[in-house]
Amino acid sequence: MADASVSASKGQRRREAILQVLKQQGRITIQEMVERFDCSEATARRDLEQMEALYPIIRTIGGAMYDGMNTVRDIGFAEREGLSYLEKERIAAKAAALINEGDVIGLSGGTTNYLLAKLLKHRSGITVVTNAVNIALELAGSEVQVVVTGGIMRHNSFELCGPLGEGMVSHLNIGKMFIGVDGISAAGGITTYSEQEAQIAKAMIKRSHVTYAVFDQTKVGKTSLFSIASLEELQAFITDVAVPAELEEAANKQGIQIHVADQTK
Known part of the structure; x- marks a missing residue:
């Protein structure tokens, strides 16, 4: 249980850091996430999938964009x-x-x-x-x-x-x-x-x-x-x-x- 909690905490910290990068530079690529946060491509894609449901970001081909000012949102079915x-x-x-x-x-x-x-x-x-x-x-x-x-x-x-x-x-x-x-x-x-x-x-x-x-x-x-x-x-x-x-x-x-x-x- 302790290991799972540590893993979840590490993942959350990584996603928060990714969000900060998105806010600062407007976009991020999967490759950049892999290199900057020392994670696999699969982990990077899962992070973006989770973040898309919580934050104003847009998943694009090969990465994501920050969309804090856009009024047309992507909401679930x-x-x-x-x-x-x-x-x-x-x-x-x-x-x-x-x-x-x-x-x-x-x-x-x-x-x-x-x-x-x-x-x-x-x-x-x-x-x-x-x-x-x-x-x-x-x-x-x-x-x-x-x-x-x-x-x-x-x-x-x-x-x-x-x-x-x-x-x-x-x-x-x-x-x-x-x-x-x-x-x-x-x-x-x-x-x-x-x-x-x-x-x-x-x-x-x-x-x-x-x-x-x-x-x-x-x-x-x-x-x-x-x-x-x-x-x-x-x-x-x-x-x-x-x-x-x-x-x-x-x-x-x-x-x-x-x-x-x-x-x-």
């Missing part, structure tokens, strides 16, 4: 699931109405797409390509054909990310892609908190015929750190209320269709 739940249900229902038998659709992670998957599992003749483990599990046992990309799972979102998944997606053809976002604006397009999720989303959009940005009103006007796509790369929005004039004007200029969910759902 369970917490996000309870936010704007009724609005997300209505958005999911609107999205489901746009999916037909024979469609090959893509679903990124996110609570709205998870609710969409719940609706689709009662359908047949549909193929779903997803990088989200929880969405794949929700569709397990249904008549929907499920294609899961590879990659390393992010515990906050259950999304599989990384070169392995991106490589697989490059061989697929997706008809309708539904992308969940952390922020959307006229200038910034659609954005997300995670660099890894942004990369896999870009790969899926590239292989899709039509891309729908799926978002509730709380995401409008916000810009998170990592860009997924500009508005010109999108074909449609699915949201819960009419979007502000600036975003509507920008969408119209790009020929983007705006689908507003039924208020009675």
